[in-house]
Amino acid sequence: MRLVFLGTGGSYPSPKRNVSAMAIVKGGSTLLFDCGEGTQRQLMRSSVSFMSVDRIFVTHLHADHFLGVPGLVQSMKLNQRTRALEIYGPRGTESIMSTFLRMGYFRPDFDVTVTDLHPGSVLRFSDYSVDAFGVEHNVPSLGYRFRERDRPGRFDKPKALEMGIPEGPLFGRLQRGQSVTVNGKTFSPDDVLGPPRKGRTVVYSGDTRPCTSLRRAAKDAHVLVHEGTFDPSMAQKALEHNHSSVDMAASLARDVGVERLFLVHISPRYDNVKPLLEAAKEIFPDTVIPDDLAEYDI
Numbered sequence: 001m002r003l004v005f006l007g008t009g010g011s012y013p014s015p016k017r018n019v020s021a022m023a024i025v026k027g028g029s030t031l032l033f034d035c036g037e038g039t040q041r042q043l044m045r046s047s048v049s050f051m052s053v054d055r056i057f058v059t060h061l062h063a064d065h066f067l068g069v070p071g072l073v074q075s076m077k078l079n080q081r082t083r084a085l086e087i088y089g090p091r092g093t094e095s096i097m098s099t100f101l102r103m104g105y106f107r108p109d110f111d112v113t114v115t116d117l118h119p120g121s122v123l124r125f126s127d128y129s130v131d132a133f134g135v136e137h138n139v140p141s142l143g144y145r146f147r148e149r150d151r152p153g154r155f156d157k158p159k160a161l162e163m164g165i166p167e168g169p170l171f172g173r174l175q176r177g178q179s180v181t182v183n184g185k186t187f188s189p190d191d192v193l194g195p196p197r198k199g200r201t202v203v204y205s206g207d208t209r210p211c212t213s214l215r216r217a218a219k220d221a222h223v224l225v226h227e228g229t230f231d232p233s234m235a236q237k238a239l240e241h242n243h244s245s246v247d248m249a250a251s252l253a254r255d256v257g258v259e260r261l262f263l264v265h266i267s268p269r270y271d272n273v274k275p276l277l278e279a280a281k282e283i284f285p286d287t288v289i290p291d292d293l294a295e296y297d298i
Contacts, residue, residue, distance in 0.1 A: 001026045001148070001200060002297050003223070003262070005290040006042040010207075010229050010265035011064055013038060017292055019064035020265060022225060023048050024146060024202060026128070032056045033144060033204045033225075039068035040075050046293050051081060057130065058089030059206025060141035061096060070100045077108045084111040088123070088132075090140040091116050117142060119213070128199070133217045135208035137242045145217045146202040152177065153194030160192045200298050203258075207265060209242050210252050221258045223298055224249075228263035228289070231270070232279050246276045250283035261287045262296075 002025050009017030019036030023043075030052040032039070043050040050072060058066045069087065076085070085108075087097055097114040101107060117123075119134035119142065127149050132142045155175050161167065165187060170180045179188045201221040205214055208227065218224045228246035230238040235245040246263055253261040261284050266273060273289045280287040290296070 002295050003202070003225075004046055004048050004295045005262070005264065005292060006032075006039055006046060006048075007034075007036050008264045008266060008290055008292055008294075010227065010267055012268060014268035016271070017266060017268070018042050019068075020059075021068065022204065022264070023053075025052075026148075028052065029054050031130070031146070034059055034065045034206070035068040035072060036064045037067040037071075040072040042292065043072075047295065050075060051079060053085070054083070055086045055088065055130075057144050057204075058087070058093055059135075059143065059204070060090055060137060060139050061092055062139065062207070065206070066093075066096075069097065073101065073108050073112065076110070081108075081110050084113065087112065087114045088117050088130075089114075090132075090142045091118065092140065093117075131217075133213045135206055135214055136211040137207045137209075141206055141208060143206050143208065143214055143217060144204045145221070146204070148199030148201070150199045151197045152189070153196055156192050156194065160187075163187060163191065165192070202298065205244075205249075207243060209239050209244055210248050215252060215256050218252065218258055219256045221256075223260050223262065224253050224256075224258040225262045225264060226253065227265035228276065228280065229265050229267050231276050246280040247283055250280040250287055253287070254284045259286065263287060263289045 004023040006021035007018035018038050020034040021039040022033045024031045032053050040050055094114045094116045117132045122131040129147050131145050135141050135143045173180050174189050177189050202223040203218040203221045205226045226249040227244050228249045229243040230245040232245050232247040238245045277289045
């Protein structure tokens with residue numbers, strides 16, 4: 001599983017950073033969190049095919065977080081997509097997206113479902129879930145928590161070979177939790193798999209000032225992707241506009257025990273983010289300010 005940061009800036013595009021969009025790529029599926037203007041081009045510049053996007057989660061209806069959806073849908077249409085697309089967001093998402101999608105120019109030839117979520121909504125899929133929680137911004141806004149189901153333990157290939165299990169399809173069956181028989185002897189997954197591995201959790205804040213609901217959602221997460229619009233000297237301005245400064249985000253990450261913090265939604269006023277990163281790392285050392293198109297294995 002990997003994170004691909006397609007747009008790491010806030011408010012409007014800058015020469016260095018496009019506006020908000022992040023992909024979680026897991027297997028052959030891609031989940032997109034926010035889709036600001038120009039996201040389809042960012043996808044084309046990345047390792048992620050825009051045709052692989054199955055679900056889009058919009059945090060709120062400010063243009064720098066959703067305006068890329070109509071263009072992305074049209075690009076999918078022009079490339080003969082047939083697979084369904086799901087779009088989720090806060091109250092009002094269904095109305096505004098349906099307006100776009102009813103227009104003849106944008107109307108897709110494949111199924112697109114748009115669903116309004118509310119704080120506490122939980123979406124369960126085959127091997128992960130996404131739940132929405134309320135955050136504190138100046139329009140209805142959601143953060144999202146992606147939680148992977150617990151995974152089987154690591155497969156011990158040398159041990160399997162030593163036990164006489166031939167490499168090939170039997171390895172796959174054992175990894176899927178099935179017993180196999182070789183020369184009259186039955187082997188169970190427990191013979192060759194380590195202890196189960198806890199599923200990974202990624203929390204995406206959207207735009208918000210620090211708040212209790214975000215603290216609860218991010219508790220002990222593997223990854224927190226938090227907005228860091230302002231530097232510490234502008235903390236009061238951040239709060240007045242329902243945003244966060246980088247030190248606020250770092251303090252929250254430290255207090256709730258996350259493993260790694262990524263700061264995004266960087267204001268275009270900052271050409272050099274090194275001082276922002278240094279300020280955050282003083283509080284929470286495992287902090288990263290990713291560049292656009294940066295990828296990280298989780």
